Amino acid sequence: MAVDPTEFRIAMGRFPGAVTIITTRTPDERRGITATAVCSVTAEPPSLLVCVNRKTGTCAGILESGRFNVNLLPDPSHDLAMRFAGAGGVTGEDKFAQGDWSEDKRGLPVLQNARIAFSCDVTDSMEAGSHQVFIGRITQIHHGDGEALMYEQSRFHRLQPL
Numbered sequence: 001m002a003v004d005p006t007e008f009r010i011a012m013g014r015f016p017g018a019v020t021i022i023t024t025r026t027p028d029e030r031r032g033i034t035a036t037a038v039c040s041v042t043a044e045p046p047s048l049l050v051c052v053n054r055k056t057g058t059c060a061g062i063l064e065s066g067r068f069n070v071n072l073l074p075d076p077s078h079d080l081a082m083r084f085a086g087a088g089g090v091t092g093e094d095k096f097a098q099g100d101w102s103e104d105k106r107g108l109p110v111l112q113n114a115r116i117a118f119s120c121d122v123t124d125s126m127e128a129g130s131h132q133v134f135i136g137r138i139t140q141i142h143h144g145d146g147e148a149l150m151y152e153q154s155r156f157h158r159l160q161p162l
């Protein structure tokens, strides 16, 4: 028997995550959400996996374009993270009014000061409950400076070396 969703959320809250903004672009607009459900899949071929809520315009945008970018947020950028999580009711193209956004070679939004950013082509996609799991082949990597922004137990955190 499965645990209930509340117990799962509390447990996953203790699981620290690096904070990213996943972006995409359709012919009409840019879309993006804050996400921690991002992980490496394989180095051969270089690929990663993201889980995106199907209710979001970003999910629809990735399904339409077949592309996404993962921007690892630098510390500090928690305001931007909250904006792309929908804080203040900001949504769609309006989210991009904050942040230093440029484009990769194919026009997808890249955060100029991202710690690291990956441009990806979707190679596989599957439904998993409320979310869509996308596997993306990495086509371009953008390198930035600074430290990654982290999230745990509903708070943003700073990485500190031991």
Ligand SMILES: Cc1cc2nc3c(=O)[nH]c(=O)nc-3n(C[C@H](O)[C@H](O)[C@H](O)COP(=O)(O)O)c2cc1C
Residues within 6 Å of the ligand: 019, 032, 033, 034, 035, 036, 037, 038, 051, 052, 053, 055, 056, 057, 081, 082, 084, 085, 086, 090, 091, 092, 131, 151
């Ligand atoms: C720290 C943090 C991590 C999140 N991780 C994910 C995630 O991995 N996948 C996802 O679909 N939504 C995630 N969300 C929620 C989305 O950011 C949120 O549903 C979305 O931005 C809403 O955008 P919209 O109002 O434009 O639809 C996360 C939110 C926060 C604050």
